[in-house]
Amino acid sequence: MIDIDTITKRYDDTEVVSDVSLSVPAGSIAVIVGTSGSGKTTLLRMINRLVEPTSGRIRIDGQDTHSLSPHVLRRKIGYAIQGHGLFPHRTVAQNIATVPKLLGWEPARIKQRVADLLTLFQLDPAAYGPRYPSALSGGQQQRVGVARALAAEPAVLLMDEPFGALDPVIRAKAQDDLRAIQRRFGTTIIMVTHDMEEAIHLGDRIAVMDGGRLLQYASPTEILTAPATGFVESLLGAADRPFRLLSLTTLADVVEPGTADGAPLSADATARDGLSALLWTGRDAAPVQSADGAPLGRVTRARLMAAARLPGQAPV
Amino acid sequence: MALSAAIQGGRAGAARFRPDRIGLVISLVALGGLCLPFATVKPNRILAGVAKTILEALPQTGSILLLAVLFVAITIACLRSPAWLRLGASVLVLLALAGAIGVSGIVLTPSGNPYARVAPAAGFWLLAFAMALLTADALTRLRPGPFGRVAALAATAVVFGFILKSGLWDNLSILKEYAVRADSFWAAAAAHVELALGSLVAAVAFGLPIGILCHRVPKIRDAVLNALNIVQTVPSIALFGLLIAPLGWIAVHVPGAKAIGIQGIGMAPAFVALFLYSLLPVVANTVAGLAAVSPSANDAARGMGMTERERLFQVELPLALPVIITGIRIVLVQNIGLATIAALIGGGGFGVFVFQGIGQTAIDLVLLGTVPTVALAFAAAVILDAVVELLSTPSVRDSAP
Numbered sequence: 001m002i003d004i005d006t007i008t009k010r011y012d013d014t015e016v017v018s019d020v021s022l023s024v025p026a027g028s029i030a031v032i033v034g035t036s037g038s039g040k041t042t043l044l045r046m047i048n049r050l051v052e053p054t055s056g057r058i059r060i061d062g063q064d065t066h067s068l069s070p071h072v073l074r075r076k077i078g079y080a081i082q083g084h085g086l087f088p089h090r091t092v093a094q095n096i097a098t099v100p101k102l103l104g105w106e107p108a109r110i111k112q113r114v115a116d117l118l119t120l121f122q123l124d125p126a127a128y129g130p131r132y133p134s135a136l137s138g139g140q141q142q143r144v145g146v147a148r149a150l151a152a153e154p155a156v157l158l159m160d161e162p163f164g165a166l167d168p169v170i171r172a173k174a175q176d177d178l179r180a181i182q183r184r185f186g187t188t189i190i191m192v193t194h195d196m197e198e199a200i201h202l203g204d205r206i207a208v209m210d211g212g213r214l215l216q217y218a219s220p221t222e223i224l225t226a227p228a229t230g231f232v233e234s235l236l237g238a239a240d241r242p243f244r245l246l247s248l249t250t251l252a253d254v255v256e257p258g259t260a261d262g263a264p265l266s267a268d269a270t271a272r273d274g275l276s277a278l279l280w281t282g283r284d285a286a287p288v289q290s291a292d293g294a295p296l297g298r299v300t301r302a303r304l305m306a307a308a309r310l311p312g313q314a315p316v
Numbered sequence: 317m318a319l320s321a322a323i324q325g326g327r328a329g330a331a332r333f334r335p336d337r338i339g340l341v342i343s344l345v346a347l348g349g350l351c352l353p354f355a356t357v358k359p360n361r362i363l364a365g366v367a368k369t370i371l372e373a374l375p376q377t378g379s380i381l382l383l384a385v386l387f388v389a390i391t392i393a394c395l396r397s398p399a400w401l402r403l404g405a406s407v408l409v410l411l412a413l414a415g416a417i418g419v420s421g422i423v424l425t426p427s428g429n430p431y432a433r434v435a436p437a438a439g440f441w442l443l444a445f446a447m448a449l450l451t452a453d454a455l456t457r458l459r460p461g462p463f464g465r466v467a468a469l470a471a472t473a474v475v476f477g478f479i480l481k482s483g484l485w486d487n488l489s490i491l492k493e494y495a496v497r498a499d500s501f502w503a504a505a506a507a508h509v510e511l512a513l514g515s516l517v518a519a520v521a522f523g524l525p526i527g528i529l530c531h532r533v534p535k536i537r538d539a540v541l542n543a544l545n546i547v548q549t550v551p552s553i554a555l556f557g558l559l560i561a562p563l564g565w566i567a568v569h570v571p572g573a574k575a576i577g578i579q580g581i582g583m584a585p586a587f588v589a590l591f592l593y594s595l596l597p598v599v600a601n602t603v604a605g606l607a608a609v610s611p612s613a614n615d616a617a618r619g620m621g622m623t624e625r626e627r628l629f630q631v632e633l634p635l636a637l638p639v640i641i642t643g644i645r646i647v648l649v650q651n652i653g654l655a656t657i658a659a660l661i662g663g664g665g666f667g668v669f670v671f672q673g674i675g676q677t678a679i680d681l682v683l684l685g686t687v688p689t690v691a692l693a694f695a696a697a698v699i700l701d702a703v704v705e706l707l708s709t710p711s712v713r714d715s716a717p
């Protein structure tokens with residue numbers, strides 16, 4: 001549980017973060033979005049005290065971050081810096097081992113942990129562990145940066161645009177991996193991103209910032225269906241909203257009894273993928289089956305279109 | 317496609333007959349060397365000598381052999397030949413020259429005349445210079461790694477040591493100067509190394525912390541660097557002079573100072589002067605190296621929870637090390653040269669021979685001081701360059717099989 005309480009950061013006369021309060025429940029993911037220069041990185045860095053707030057307090061699990069000395073605090077918080085920040089003079093394995101080493105873990109345990117993390121991020125430990133960061137692609141460097149942040153199994157993880165350099169395929173995979181890790185260890189994550197899809201896909205809650213202010217902090221559905229201001233609405237891309245809304249629903253949520261012709265769809269596909277499949281094959285309905293192939297019913301185009309509609313809006 | 321390939325092929329064909337430009341220049345230098353006298357014979361160490369050509373300085377078979385290898389090497393140098401061939405040819409000629417000058421020393425020294433001197437003359441030096449250039453050029457083309465360069469240096473040192481030990485050059489004038497002052501030569505060598513290395517160690521011991529402090533406290537940085545810059549601009553002889561008074565005062569007034577060798581003239585002021593000259597490169601390179609550490613690496617180090625001390629030793633210094641070592645290289649080479657001046661105020665070192673030689677107009681004695689100084693500086697430069705390269709390219713080192 002991270003509690004940010006009326007936090008403000010001022011440089012000279014300009015307030016880059018103004019009076020922001022939000023709390024992130026333990027084991028959930030909060031995503032911060034906003035235009036460039038809106039104070040996202042500054043807000044994130046006040047949590048691990050890389051930036052000292054001008055006023056306000058931050059508590060992690062009830063404990064004020066100022067009750068610990070900065071380096072002790074930071075060793076407990078994973079931090080994936082904007083643009084990887086790997087140490088160029090250390091190998092990939094040594095980079096990942098940084099915090100465990102600072103914490104004085106046993107060498108055998110560190111080695112095991114490094115190998116596990118590299119495997120998790122689809123990098124062969126034998127091939128990539130001994131390499132220097134300069135011998136990795138940008139996307140690989142970013143994955144190593146995230147692995148390094150996770151190395152000491154932190155309860156809290158701060159990530160600043162961690163997947164910016166990844167192509168869509170690897171990015172989707174990395175997002176799923178992060179989700180899996182987060183579920184397994186119950187990590188509390190605060191993540192900054194520019195990618196709205198990523199925010200909606202990963203975030204339990206989304207914080208929208210503009211000019212240092214927090215405009216809205218709510219679940220993806222709420223942000224989509226009830227944007228607090230015109231700015232939030234435009235940031236989400238008004239034209240894409242129905243599809244984003246659909247991407248938050250799975251076919252299991254909209255399946256209805258009945259049968260239909262054609263290739264069956266999987267129940268854990270998103271409603272967006274379901275609608276896309278129906279449109280592409282020109283069908284009005286498709287059968288839905290569970291992951292193990294058991295028929296569950298069908299999904300109709302009308303039902304999906306209703307799900308994409310702004311709640312409370314009557315059909316014409 | 318086919319046309320351009322044909323043109324390329326044509327070019328490659330023409331290239332075979334085009335001379336190698338660097339080789340051509342080197343060959344001209346070597347031919348110039350052939351026209352000049354190879355050795356001089358002097359009645360004693362001060363009087364002017366009689367010049368001898370290669371044909372006069374060597375037995376007939378010797379001169380034919382030397383000329384033969386020389387012409388082979390020149391031919392190889394002028395053609396676009398592979399680098400290892402150029403290297404082999406130039407090294408062979410250098411060895412032949414080393415042997416030839418030794419033989420002419422033996423041949424030209426009149427028997428029973430202990431005062432006569434045989435010295436290499438302009439022709440020898442020019443030939444040796446040309447072949448050294450060819451060697452250096454070939455080595456550059458072969459791009460040896462840091463270990464290869466140090467190995468080449470070590471091989472050169474072994475060959476020189478072997479030749480000196482064998483007595484082949486004992487009839488040459490420099491070695492005759494050496495023979496009469498062998499003891500003072502090694503004392504001077506010890507003093508020279510002590511001055512150059514000792515002041516470097518002291519400069520690193522003080523300069524590194526000062527540099528780190530300047531990096532952490534930007535306010536004092538400009539003041540410190542400016543002060544050291546001013547020291548650097550004081551001419552060495554003036555700095556010695558300036559130090560005589562304070563050190564003399566310390567020797568008289570501080571108990572025990574004299575006992576550890578502090579006095580107005582001698583080793584102490586020379587040491588202090590070299591130390592002061594060394595501070596600027598060490599401090600400036602430390603500051604520059606630390607400033608060049610990427611902000612994101614520093615940021616990550618802080619973000620990972622390193623203390624200031626851990627960040628300094630685990631991130632900043634390792635990343636700044638190549639630049640800092642570059643500063644140390646500058647200092648060491650500079651100090652080895654500057655330590656020669658120390659002789660002027662009784663500080664010892666190879667400068668003793670240089671200034672004695674100038675006083676006595678005995679050029680051989682000047683060379684006895686100069687040649688080891690240049691060799692030391694050269695060796696220091698090669699070794700430290702290799703260290704810098706090893707430290708700064710971890711990724712290259714890693715990918716090597």
Ligand SMILES: Nc1ncnc2c1ncn2[C@@H]1O[C@H](COP(=O)(O)OP(=O)(O)OP(=O)(O)O)[C@@H](O)[C@H]1O
Pocket residue numbers: 011016034035036037038039040041042043082
């Ligand atoms: N040390 C500093 N001194 C003065 N101004 C700063 C400092 N650090 C950041 N700022 C300013 O604060 C504002 C917010 O910066 P921040 O890095 O938090 O933006 P961001 O939302 O992360 O942007 P981006 O999406 O481009 O990463 C910017 O206008 C920036 O110029």
Ligand SMILES: [Mg+2]
Pocket residue numbers: 040041042082160
């Ligand atoms: Mg940012």
